Amino acid sequence: MDASLYASRRRRNVLAAVASYAATFVGLTWLALILGVLFWHGFGGLSLRVFTEMTPPPGAVGGLLNAIVGSLIMTGLALLIGAPIGILAGTYMAEYGRHTYLTSLVRFINDILLSAPSIVVGLFIYYVMVRPMGHFSGIAGAVVLSVLVVPVMVRTTEDMLTLVPDTLREAAASIGLPRSLMIRQIAYRAARSGIITGLLLAIARISGETAPLLFTALNNQFYSTNLNAPMASLPSVIFQFALSPYKDWQDLAWTGALIITLAVLAMSIVARSLTGTRKAS
Amino acid sequence: MVDVAWQETGVDVQDVAERARVLNRLRIGDIVFHRITKTAALLVLMVLGGVIVSLFLGALPALQEFGFGFLTTQSWNPVTDKFGALAPIYGTIVTSLIAMLIAVPFGLMIAMFLTELCPMWLRRPIGIAIELLAGIPSIIYGIWGLFVFAPFLQQYVQPPIIAAFENIPVLSTLFAGPPFGIGILTASLILAIMVLPFITSISRDVFDAVPPVLKEAAYGLGWTQWEVWRYVVLPFTRIGVIGGVMLGLGRALGETMAVTFVIGNAHKISTSLLAPGTTISASIANEFTEAVGDLYTSSLIALGLILFIITFIVLAIARYLLLRINRRIG
Numbered sequence: 001m002d003a004s005l006y007a008s009r010r011r012r013n014v015l016a017a018v019a020s021y022a023a024t025f026v027g028l029t030w031l032a033l034i035l036g037v038l039f040w041h042g043f044g045g046l047s048l049r050v051f052t053e054m055t056p057p058p059g060a061v062g063g064l065l066n067a068i069v070g071s072l073i074m075t076g077l078a079l080l081i082g083a084p085i086g087i088l089a090g091t092y093m094a095e096y097g098r099h100t101y102l103t104s105l106v107r108f109i110n111d112i113l114l115s116a117p118s119i120v121v122g123l124f125i126y127y128v129m130v131r132p133m134g135h136f137s138g139i140a141g142a143v144v145l146s147v148l149v150v151p152v153m154v155r156t157t158e159d160m161l162t163l164v165p166d167t168l169r170e171a172a173a174s175i176g177l178p179r180s181l182m183i184r185q186i187a188y189r190a191a192r193s194g195i196i197t198g199l200l201l202a203i204a205r206i207s208g209e210t211a212p213l214l215f216t217a218l219n220n221q222f223y224s225t226n227l228n229a230p231m232a233s234l235p236s237v238i239f240q241f242a243l244s245p246y247k248d249w250q251d252l253a254w255t256g257a258l259i260i261t262l263a264v265l266a267m268s269i270v271a272r273s274l275t276g277t278r279k280a281s
Numbered sequence: 282m283v284d285v286a287w288q289e290t291g292v293d294v295q296d297v298a299e300r301a302r303v304l305n306r307l308r309i310g311d312i313v314f315h316r317i318t319k320t321a322a323l324l325v326l327m328v329l330g331g332v333i334v335s336l337f338l339g340a341l342p343a344l345q346e347f348g349f350g351f352l353t354t355q356s357w358n359p360v361t362d363k364f365g366a367l368a369p370i371y372g373t374i375v376t377s378l379i380a381m382l383i384a385v386p387f388g389l390m391i392a393m394f395l396t397e398l399c400p401m402w403l404r405r406p407i408g409i410a411i412e413l414l415a416g417i418p419s420i421i422y423g424i425w426g427l428f429v430f431a432p433f434l435q436q437y438v439q440p441p442i443i444a445a446f447e448n449i450p451v452l453s454t455l456f457a458g459p460p461f462g463i464g465i466l467t468a469s470l471i472l473a474i475m476v477l478p479f480i481t482s483i484s485r486d487v488f489d490a491v492p493p494v495l496k497e498a499a500y501g502l503g504w505t506q507w508e509v510w511r512y513v514v515l516p517f518t519r520i521g522v523i524g525g526v527m528l529g530l531g532r533a534l535g536e537t538m539a540v541t542f543v544i545g546n547a548h549k550i551s552t553s554l555l556a557p558g559t560t561i562s563a564s565i566a567n568e569f570t571e572a573v574g575d576l577y578t579s580s581l582i583a584l585g586l587i588l589f590i591i592t593f594i595v596l597a598i599a600r601y602l603l604l605r606i607n608r609r610i611g
Contacts, residue, residue, distance in 0.1 A: 009505055015507075017506070021394060024395075027411055034421065037425055084321075085325075088317055088322075091318045095318070096315055096318060106322045106323075106325050106326060109325060109326055110325050111596075111600045113325070115528060115531050119566060119585065123336060123569075123585040124331060127335040179315075208421070210418070210538045211565075211566050214566055235538075239420060239423075242423075243427075257421050260418055264418060
């Protein structure tokens with residue numbers, strides 16, 4: 001009887017191990033499959049033309065220049081708006097109000113905003129910016145993205161500043177350094193690589209965002225750097241082209257998808273190697 | 282105090298005044314910086330408030346027009362201006378639940394592999410690879426799902442499934458043809474792939490936090506690896522795992538682009554999982570810029586409000602549970 005009990009326990013153990021290996025294999029295969037398909041469809045279209053020409057009308061050749069420029073402008077602006085707010089809020093939470101009620105409330109809300117559906121944020125900005133202005137605009141797109149940047153920056157800044165040893169702060173205080181100077185010159189410096197990681201993760205997060213741009217920045221067939229007018233972006237061009245019936249548009253969509261994915265993956269890998277820690281979920 | 286000391290050593294008055302000025306400036310700088318950071322923190326709360334207020338105001342016309350019936354009506358007709366949210370709500374919940382049914386066992390098994398079975402040197406690379414899945418933008422999953430996954434399902438997977446369940450009572454309705462490729466089931470599968478990394482990484486983190494003493498004690502009694510994981514690790518981390526699952530569910534509920542590509546955008550509730558449907562986020566993404574008329578736009582914003590409320594509740598529960606396990610471990 002004992003022998004059969006041992007055998008069944010061993011069998012169950014082997015079964016679990018096999019299931020576990022299989023699950024991991026499947027997970028990794030998906031990643032390989034997605035990347036493989038992206039390269040397969042997108043790599044052929046990758047040429048200098050993609051970066052130097054405008055999005056074409058169906059049937060003509062062209063590139064993605066206006067979309068790439070639009071994405072860069074909106075991402076850059078979003079960082080300029082969102083990153084300082086996020087860093088300052090994180091600073092308050094880690095330095096001034098570490099154990100206050102406000103901090104725990106902000107942390108809780110921020111964590112929810114971090115995973116909240118971005119399309120809802122898009123509706124919010126549509127309501128407060130696009131509707132009053134009367135038209136879609138690049139600046140509204142930038143503001144949407146900045147709202148998505150803030151939670152990432154708050155989270156990483158708070159985490160990284162909390163990791164700075166208190167002895168550093170005490171040493172600064174003991175030589176008479178005011179608190180704000182201590183934060184800016186010592187705590188920020190000690191947490192710098194962590195905060196840069198946060199920035200990279202924020203860029204990675206927003207550079208693939210599509211849903212909230214659809215009804216804020218809309219899209220633009222032409223080259224435009226006018227922030228007050230609709231602006232093209234890589235994700236929305238991919239969305240439009242992929243769902244079109246034209247073969248050459250679909251090919252361009254694949255190429256755009258490859259560019260975004262490579263950029264995003266490169267940034268997350270750099271971000272990881274900078275700190276050696278995992279990303280804040 | 283300092284200034285008294287300076288005076289005693291005979292430093293002239295000008296220096297003292299200069300010093301007082303500098304100290305004063307530093308003090309003001311301190312206060313200003315404190316205020317600025319606090320304002321930034323309050324701004325985070327205001328964003329949430331802004332989202333809620335603006336969605337509510339935007340949804341008000343539709344809510345006034347349709348009242349509570351908005352939640353229970355299936356018709357969605359822009360021509361006659363009759364809107365009901367039942368089909369998108371149904372699609373959102375069903376796709377997310379199926380996705381979780383697939384992703385949770387997979388995620389837990391991968392996390393078990395990473396914490397118990399995997400050789401040390403392989404843990405980090407595999408962990409990073411799985412997390413890279415989370416970093417891929419959702420539009421990539423969408424285009425991949427539309428051009429690769431859906432045709433594959435349509436050709437090779439759905440016909441045999443339809444044929445196999447043809448004569449079985451319940452399953453034949455669930456898997457009724459024709460094989461469209463796109464539809465509720467395809468969207469659920471893509472969602473499952475997307476939330477898998479979130480569940481995996483959170484479960485791995487909480488599994489890693491189990492004190493080794495507990496596991497060693499169980500091994501010392503002669504337990505197998507599976508038994509240790511099932512009866513020591515899992516019960517110990519239950520709250521955290523549920524928190525991770527809820528976090529994944531929150532993502533799945535709000536996921537937009539990937540679903541928009543493959544769900545088919547049909548405002549009706551079908552009993553078949555292979556039929557096209559729609560979700561809240563897909564409806565908004567597909568129709569918002571084309572919506573003419575205030576009532577149409579307002580109905581879409583009302584959908585957004587419903588989505589926000591659902592995800593807010595799910596995410597709040599997730600964060601609360603994760604907070605609890607962190608307190609227990611930390």
